[in-house]
């Protein structure tokens with residue numbers, strides 16, 4: 001599901017149109033399609049990731065304000081006690097943002113800011129994105145071969161060069 005604001009964003013940042021992104025997915029739903037399968041708890045899913053998650057959609061999820069398919073599907077995932085992961089994209093945060101993150105966490109959702117993992121020593125932006133996506137998939141028990149897992153320090157600063 002790509003929101004209308006998400007379409008603007010994808011166009012500005014990636015030069016991609018809705019169709020370009022939907023073509024990458026096995027299933028695509030329009031956010032206005034409130035009668036889609038995922039709007040009902042009887043339709044089985046493992047859960048849902050909203051990535052990136054705007055502060056507006058975070059607010060909608062935190063307050064069960066399910067006025068489009070994104071917020072309704074997230075509402076369903078929470079009520080069915082399935083896995084919900086929100087990847088917020090905003091900084092700095094105001095008190096409403098923080099309170100909404102607490103509310104979602106209290107309901108069992110996971111707030112996962114896409115914080116760059118510098119310990120994995122990324123060389124490119126793709127490395128950073130792959131790491132975040134790998135950690136996101138971990139939350140669903142899906143293991144990505146591309147994820148560089150922490151193996152401990154190779155050398156300690158106390159060791160001679």
Ligand SMILES: Cc1cc2nc3c(=O)[nH]c(=O)nc-3n(C[C@H](O)[C@H](O)[C@H](O)COP(=O)(O)O)c2cc1C
Nearest residue numbers: 003004005006008009012053054055056057089090
């Ligand atoms: C190019 C662009 C980038 C944006 N980036 C963000 C962002 O990083 N975080 C955010 O919370 N809102 C951002 N916004 C504002 C949201 O798009 C706006 O709040 C919108 O109502 C969110 O709707 P949605 O959650 O249905 O996608 C951005 C808007 C545009 C046009």
